[in-house]
Amino acid sequence: MITQNIRMSPRRSLLRRWFEPKSIKKMAPATAVIVYGLLILWAVFVLFPLYWLLITSFKLPADVNAGPVYLPWIDFTPSLHAWRELFVFDYEDTLRAYINSIIIALLATVLCVTIGSMAAYALGRIQYKPKFATIVLFVLCLVAMAVVVGRWGVDWRLSLAVALAVFFVLARAVGRHFKATLGNGDILFWMISQRILPPIVAVIPIYMMFQSVRLLDTHIAQILAYAVVNLPIVVWLMHDFFVTIPTDLDESAQLDGATRFTTFVEIILPLAKPGLAATTLLVLILCWNEYLLSLFLSTSNAQTMPILVAAMNAGERGILWWSMAVVIIVMIFPVVLMALVLQRFISRGILLGAVKG
Amino acid sequence: MTSGTGATTTSRLGRVAPAGPNASVTTRARLNEWLDRQSRQLFIAPAVIIILIFSVFPTIASLVLAFSNIRLRAGSYQVQFVGLRNFRKQFFGTEQFHFLGTFTSISLLGWIVTIASAASLIWWLYRYAKRDFTILGFIGRLITASMGFGLALLFSATLFSGNPFGTLGVTIFYVIVGCTIQFLIGLGLAVLCAQPIKGRTFFRVVFFIPLMITPIGIGYSFRMLADTTKGPFSPIWQWIGLGDFGWANHAWTARLFIVIGDSWQWIPFIFVILLAALENVSRDQVEAGQVDGASGWQVFKEITWPQIAPVAATVMLIRIIEAFKLVDLPNIMTSGGPGIATESMTLHSFFAWRALNLGDSAAIAYLLLFVTVVLCVSFFNLLVLKRLRPA
Numbered sequence: 001m002i003t004q005n006i007r008m009s010p011r012r013s014l015l016r017r018w019f020e021p022k023s024i025k026k027m028a029p030a031t032a033v034i035v036y037g038l039l040i041l042w043a044v045f046v047l048f049p050l051y052w053l054l055i056t057s058f059k060l061p062a063d064v065n066a067g068p069v070y071l072p073w074i075d076f077t078p079s080l081h082a083w084r085e086l087f088v089f090d091y092e093d094t095l096r097a098y099i100n101s102i103i104i105a106l107l108a109t110v111l112c113v114t115i116g117s118m119a120a121y122a123l124g125r126i127q128y129k130p131k132f133a134t135i136v137l138f139v140l141c142l143v144a145m146a147v148v149v150g151r152w153g154v155d156w157r158l159s160l161a162v163a164l165a166v167f168f169v170l171a172r173a174v175g176r177h178f179k180a181t182l183g184n185g186d187i188l189f190w191m192i193s194q195r196i197l198p199p200i201v202a203v204i205p206i207y208m209m210f211q212s213v214r215l216l217d218t219h220i221a222q223i224l225a226y227a228v229v230n231l232p233i234v235v236w237l238m239h240d241f242f243v244t245i246p247t248d249l250d251e252s253a254q255l256d257g258a259t260r261f262t263t264f265v266e267i268i269l270p271l272a273k274p275g276l277a278a279t280t281l282l283v284l285i286l287c288w289n290e291y292l293l294s295l296f297l298s299t300s301n302a303q304t305m306p307i308l309v310a311a312m313n314a315g316e317r318g319i320l321w322w323s324m325a326v327v328i329i330v331m332i333f334p335v336v337l338m339a340l341v342l343q344r345f346i347s348r349g350i351l352l353g354a355v356k357g
Numbered sequence: 358m359t360s361g362t363g364a365t366t367t368s369r370l371g372r373v374a375p376a377g378p379n380a381s382v383t384t385r386a387r388l389n390e391w392l393d394r395q396s397r398q399l400f401i402a403p404a405v406i407i408i409l410i411f412s413v414f415p416t417i418a419s420l421v422l423a424f425s426n427i428r429l430r431a432g433s434y435q436v437q438f439v440g441l442r443n444f445r446k447q448f449f450g451t452e453q454f455h456f457l458g459t460f461t462s463i464s465l466l467g468w469i470v471t472i473a474s475a476a477s478l479i480w481w482l483y484r485y486a487k488r489d490f491t492i493l494g495f496i497g498r499l500i501t502a503s504m505g506f507g508l509a510l511l512f513s514a515t516l517f518s519g520n521p522f523g524t525l526g527v528t529i530f531y532v533i534v535g536c537t538i539q540f541l542i543g544l545g546l547a548v549l550c551a552q553p554i555k556g557r558t559f560f561r562v563v564f565f566i567p568l569m570i571t572p573i574g575i576g577y578s579f580r581m582l583a584d585t586t587k588g589p590f591s592p593i594w595q596w597i598g599l600g601d602f603g604w605a606n607h608a609w610t611a612r613l614f615i616v617i618g619d620s621w622q623w624i625p626f627i628f629v630i631l632l633a634a635l636e637n638v639s640r641d642q643v644e645a646g647q648v649d650g651a652s653g654w655q656v657f658k659e660i661t662w663p664q665i666a667p668v669a670a671t672v673m674l675i676r677i678i679e680a681f682k683l684v685d686l687p688n689i690m691t692s693g694g695p696g697i698a699t700e701s702m703t704l705h706s707f708f709a710w711r712a713l714n715l716g717d718s719a720a721i722a723y724l725l726l727f728v729t730v731v732l733c734v735s736f737f738n739l740l741v742l743k744r745l746r747p748a
Contacts, residue, residue: 027552035549042546043563049578049621050566052589056581068589115403122400142417150421151438191404194412196733198682200703201722204422204710205415208434228411231404259389260396289571291685292703296710306573310689321581328574339569343562343629352633355671 116234241275467513543627576689
């Protein structure tokens, strides 16, 4: 053993210096080169599209069309023409879409987070025992109504009223006969599993619903639709945060005479603030980026940024990459800022808790 | 009329006034009390109602649409029940090429794949039936196996027989290939970032950014980058001699193009969550393993992976659910082309809707829902629950 070691020592020591770590907390030089190399490679892959977007927005049409130029002030002279075009001459459409996007995303987020966190809190604190038979009856009534509408063409408002009436008449009797109940876990699962539903399944009837009440191409239609689509995420994440808050706090507050609402708003929500912030940011970003629902539910007045940008393809002169780059930068700038804030929450493991659960 | 209402108002005010602030306090207190008594319902009712109206009801309505022929009348719709016609059209009729793909005869390779998958699925069912049999479990596995066999047959008849496949195949392709790539790269990056490196925060922040960028923006940026005459890599393309090559002009490069865009966006999601999971792995065990002389791979396989596997499975479940909904990237980057080569099912349904074929659109949407639910529930039951969480 020893002789072997001595004989091979020059070669092994070189190898060892390169491939074996000096201590357990450090990497060997060769590993370090590979690790940093790969990480930097991926950072370039991530950042390059953004860099290209940025410099394209400062290029003149000639600079884009003549073939690629890479470095401002060296390859080409940066020009503000595309930015000026957007902000000075052509700002009306963009500004309207931008304001629409802000209004819709903000209000949808507020609605979604409010409703979702209330439901999540209730599911963590109050025992619900919906009767299984009642739910089956409700679904049967809805299906019967749908069949009647589809098969015999009865007016849907009439059949909805009849279906609901039948449900309320029978609900009590059915509830008395069949005692099996579901629990909070089932309700929670039902709410979260709504996320599996591809939006395309629900969006056509939603379109028809809003059309029949003349709410197409309005903010309110999109706000409601966005809120529903993101509700499962809020319920899931917020439920996880509320579970970590001890129930003693609720109980002592209620002994002091606080109502459930006061307990929720003044004691529980402040404690769940980090989670609330993270969830709000996440939903805000998802609403800002939403495309399909807006595609269905808006035409011109309530058009959001993603739709505006997607429609820029349709110009006669092909895609004007420089203006496109400007609009995309304007569109993604707020989300990138939010992402940087949100990243802190994830690295603190707040969102991880939900994924683990 | 107006004077009458005025009079009642004053009289009402007059009656209330003498009682003073006390009365309003009691009304408010009574209201509060009533609210508190109803709080059980009030807390959960908004969420339940909004889900019922905008999610459950439309899902049922969509089912009705899928079984009907819808004609547009001035301001309203005429719904006519047509039974399974919309579905039959997708599977056997004029839309078969679009939904399933083009069929000729199945090649030898196709037969081999079909028989192999059938045999393995039957073996899997048989083993389950012998070991721990429950009726529900068996029915669930039977559904999973039928779906698996159907997809195997679909790909044998199209991909392995040299025929183009339709939007169902494209969607499955995005889910399987996209999610696999994203998982492997995301895990790799997370492992790299979990090494004792400097500037971890920098890398984590940078790697996180793409997740939040609007897919529309990503679609156009990647079109800009991929342009072989004006894009940044055009000198390379010219040099290889592919100067007039267009990514979006060939079926497979177009699909690959979309998977790359999708991965650019979603790898950060898997990376960030897995990195957070890796940081929670106990250092003691890893160091003990290293002291005992285990190689890096052994440490990862025996110590790290079992601890992060549940998180990984959950992350992949979320990712797969979202991958089935992919629509914006194909619409922006290739508008589903060339032909139908990159059209996902959501996009297919959208195009049908735009052509006012509401019945077809709903039928395709429902088929997507069916495939999504079966595959996601299978994934959840067989991987997330069974394998990774021994009770």
